[in-house]
Amino acid sequence: MNLLNYLINGLSLGSVYAIIAIGYTMVYGIAKMLNFAHGDVIMIGAYVSFFMLVNFGLGFIPSLLIAVVICTVLGIVIERLAYKPLRQADSLSVLITAIGVSYLLQNSAQLMWGSATKMYPINIISGSVSLFGGKLSIPYLTIVTILVCIVVTFALQWFVNNTRTGSAMRACSEDKDAARLMGINVDTTISITFAIGSCFAAVAAVLLCSAYPAVSPTLGSMPGIKAFTAAVFGGIGSIPGAFIGGLLLGIIEIFSRAYISTQLSDAIVFSVLIIVLLFKPTGILGKKVSEKV
């Protein structure tokens, strides 16, 4: 029964990683840049929904929606102000800028809201289902998290494959210049990508904080790095890859903590990443050439 419990915990943690990883993978697939500020957008989303829930007494859905709107706007603003001017610069400059934005967000949050941890309300989705005569209990939150992750992945996959904007995204990911020649507005497409990624960051923030309820300015960094790992693990640029990578990473992390060592879990997670990349340098679902979205 313990094994099942750990598996469910792993799936739940992995689902959160997967939703965050989608943000990384989309931006990388289309803009060919690593948005290291993504984890900090999650942090902002967490704070916004915290204030909506606690200080304004709003319900779960309205506060989630406000967080989504604010994060989406923030994502677009960051892209316009910090990344767009560097569109022609080499990728190293963009990478450094992204790290700069990350620190800027963290330190601004600390200035505005202080560095003390705040506790996220945990009773939003409470209760659990009991199975096997009470031997196994699955919190509703875990079920919601896994469902949201599945819905988000499929919806996004459908969006990318079946809409005009989706086609534009795929075109940009294959060849920006060719896409521009075909009349696609590359800048708008990239902005939309950032908007979608940041919107999911808000969703991830709410799920993350409901499960692990400490809100602090550095909240996004570790999940951000893990999710980035998940994206690379699954094949960066691929949405199903981010999904699978996220889930696997979550499960490996919980299992190695449960059965090997709680201290070495991070080391094990990253070793698995290295081994996978040694044998399959593009990640589990990564393809050698193009068609990355």
Add this chain to the structure above:
Amino acid sequence: MKKIVTILLAVMCLFTLAACNNGGGSSEGGESGTAEKASIVVGGSGPLTGGAALYGMAVNRGAQIAVDEINEKEGYEYFKLDFQDDAHDAEQAVNAFYKLMDDGMQLSLLCTTSAPAAAVAGLTQDEDIFAITPSGSRDDIPTYGNNIFQMCFTDSNQGAGSADYFGTYFADKKIGIIYQSSVDYSKGIYQTFAAEAEKLGLNVVETQAFTDEKDFSVQIAKMKDAGAEVVFLPIYYDEASMILTQAGDYSPIWFGVDGMDGILGVENFDTSLAEGVYLLTPFAADATDDLTVSFVKKYNDLFGEVPMQFAADAYDAVYVLYNACKAGNVTADMSNSEISAILREQVTSMTFNGLTGSNITWDASGEVSKLPMAVVIKDGAYALAQ
């Protein structure tokens, strides 16, 4: 390229501004002093930015309150507090130390956190500056020289003290331990606790460590499986609050040390989760003695929060310096060697009463001797345990 430079510069400016806003408060306090009497410069550093900023801010604020009180009492700027940011990073702490030397530091609060404090202690000793760290609790810190003193317990003191307490009150219970192996503080306490527990024959059934994570489901499940009735948590309160929240229906006796202090102040934390939590701490913000009440009120008025133990340690450390300076007639024009010689003599011979204990004394090694106090959380407030 120009644009990148501009952006980078803009970002850097913002950081500097942020640092100023945090740290600037330290020098605002005693501007009223006139120039006729020179002030003694008290330097120190701590994380004002980054993940550990909480602790540096608390030390800076606690020290500032003490300095302001002293300056008001003296009628001029007796102490001038110069507190720098080290971001809980040994390298930055060394840079902060050189900056403080340039600023003319004469007495030092060393660093807030252990690793930077250890990095700076040797340099401070070389300059022959007297230093007392409010909260750098690692065992080796006072060994860097005869000028280096501690205000807080050493980690091994706390570990051994806790084990003794367990031996007296929980001798027949199954004991679990969850500690943070990536933090010197937590690991240090754990190691001495484990050693002492073995000596006392305590029944430790399960030990789990964690590094830097938010998911404690595995550790909690293992405690539950092992049937631990008392779980020792030598960790900081933010992680502890996560463990309490995630523990669900598993409710052993949780037992923390001074790092647990502050758990009731976490914004929006459901204090009923902490009901019955024990902690061994030298400072309780809810204590009713005049000194604590007035300090907590001042801190709350100025900064809008309840002070944690770090702030109290800093407050006491400044008063230790003050009492020693007054008793030894230290003046600002003395050399660092003269000051440190007087301070060493005064501090080792004084008996100090402050926020973090009474009848506190120091021996020549720089280690503090004071009694920890066990409190238990009842109805969302500290109450003295047996």
